Amino acid sequence: MVTFPILAVRKVIERGKTDAANNGGFRNPYYGLKPGQGEIPGLWLVGDQGVYIISNGKLADGERPLVLYSEECHPIGNPDWFHYKQRHFGGDDGIEFIDAEQLIPLFDRNLRCTHLNVQLTETEVSLSLIAR
Template identity: 30%
Template sequence: MIRLRFPLRDVLILAEHAIAAPDHRPTYINTVDGTTPGPALWFVGDEGLYLMSNGRPGQPHPAGGDRLYVVYADGYHTSMSKHAIADKIGGDDFVEALPLLVPTPGGTTLHAQLTEAAADGGDLFVIDVGATAMDIFIADSRGRIR
């Protein structure tokens, strides 16, 4: 497994956009299943490893231009960095939806976990990812799980 770290404050910006958006882009699975997507963070592996909002219209990049706002995992900003760990996470490009408002088995939503952790001093959104599984959690800058 590989541990990916994302700045929590930037992840919250993505989450707020997805929740406020009037419509949401479907993943391939939504299209095949005929399901309607709700607000989600997309965990994407293609030109690097990053998170983005699935909200439509897309979230513009703060620097302007035609790019959408994405938050890269620390150290994984390029397709070369993604392909360098392909043996651990799989070689294909992917999009994995992380629903923001669907209750988790613990009864809270991902959005609630993000906002509560940020208010409590959390700084990192962390994804441990392997070829067939992933875990997500919040941590502080020292790596302590919240």
């Protein structure tokens, strides 16, 4: 499981929407293999050097997406990040798209919760909210 502060997740989603408005839409998380899928507001859950989420709006040349590392799997400050990533995300690098239309209503219904909890299995991504 990896967790992210909800307020910061909202900022990642908003940054994606702003980038999309300024630069012509949303990026396709499937490297063009599934045209039209995932080109909507959301975020990408990425596992490579740690586990993090990034904004998905198209970017102008030289711009970088907003990145938010999980609290448990940041390569700076957590010497065990590699083993944690392998155990909770898998050994291979990867990207999972999470639709903002799933997240925002979940956040809005649970205002006392502070963190998004993401659990991955070989076949699914589960989202839940927790209070810390």
